[in-house]
Amino acid sequence: MSIRHAAVALSAAACFSAMACSRPAESPRWPGGTLVDLSHEYSDQTVFWPTADPFKLEKVADGMTPQGYYYAANNFATSEHGGTHLDAPVHFAKGHWSVEQIPLDRLTGDAVVVDVTAASGRQPDYRAATGDFTAWEAANGQIGPGAIVLIRTGYSKLWPDAAKYLGTAERGQEAVAKLHFPGLHPDAAKWLAETRKVKAVGLDTASIDYGQSTLYESHRILYERDIPAFENLTNLDRLPARGAIVIALPMKIKGGSGAPLRAIAILR
Numbered sequence: 001m002s003i004r005h006a007a008v009a010l011s012a013a014a015c016f017s018a019m020a021c022s023r024p025a026e027s028p029r030w031p032g033g034t035l036v037d038l039s040h041e042y043s044d045q046t047v048f049w050p051t052a053d054p055f056k057l058e059k060v061a062d063g064m065t066p067q068g069y070y071y072a073a074n075n076f077a078t079s080e081h082g083g084t085h086l087d088a089p090v091h092f093a094k095g096h097w098s099v100e101q102i103p104l105d106r107l108t109g110d111a112v113v114v115d116v117t118a119a120s121g122r123q124p125d126y127r128a129a130t131g132d133f134t135a136w137e138a139a140n141g142q143i144g145p146g147a148i149v150l151i152r153t154g155y156s157k158l159w160p161d162a163a164k165y166l167g168t169a170e171r172g173q174e175a176v177a178k179l180h181f182p183g184l185h186p187d188a189a190k191w192l193a194e195t196r197k198v199k200a201v202g203l204d205t206a207s208i209d210y211g212q213s214t215l216y217e218s219h220r221i222l223y224e225r226d227i228p229a230f231e232n233l234t235n236l237d238r239l240p241a242r243g244a245i246v247i248a249l250p251m252k253i254k255g256g257s258g259a260p261l262r263a264i265a266i267l268r
């Protein structure tokens with residue numbers, strides 16, 4: 001062992017014994033900030049689009065084996081667009097990125113959190129408008145190119161009550177016309193894409209277009225410009241207006257139009 005190695009080993013040993021070396025759990029050594037989970041759990045309670053197959057977990061094993069050790073394993077099945085999930089551009093734009101083709105750079109970056117909770121509370125069919133973003137800019141500075149814009153409607157507090165969160169707990173094609181929840185106005189989607197060059201958009205409702213949408217224009221505007229979306233996020237109330245970093249990594253489904261998404265934020 002060299003002198004340098006010995007010194008490293010000594011300091012590591014000292015850290016094991018000295019309380020001064022340990023940091024409180026809420027201040028992790030890496031990445032140097034508080035971690036916030038932006039994803040809901042997947043279970044039989046998870047909210048899915050009325051026409052999408054829900055999440056299923058099938059127990060394969062859960063118990064002691066003849067060899068004397070414990071073993072657990074499950075099968076799961078899910079549609080792409082349920083729970084906290086990514087929409088890949090190909091979802092509404094033929095020939096554009098599927099899930100595995102989206103560059104990691106599009107899924108990670110500086111978050112801008114725009115709060116439309118008050119308007120969404122008054123009006124379930126509210127659509128975040130360009131004016132909401134320009135008002136945000138007046139208070140916080142311009143939304144920079146490459147920002148990940150997160151729209152906070154406050155709807156995640158209604159999860160997983162589908163009747164409140166989606167506007168209806170009914171399932172099937174007829175239920176789609178009964179959906180009521182806030183989303184992003186197409187004019188604002190175009191403004192964010194073209195004048196602010198954002199790299200991704202996310203929100204805490206089931207769809208980037210509001211519940212009453214029939215043409216899904218915000219989906220089409222964003223995805224034709226290769227801007228993916230994150231839907232059914234949670235804990236946006238824990239993020240500052242700006243300064244958080246988002247890491248939103250979907251299950252890497254080849255050819256997928258969407259995928260379950262584990263998204264986190266790092267508060268520095």
Ligand SMILES: [Zn+2]
Pocket residue numbers: 081082085086087231258
């Ligand atoms: Zn989706």
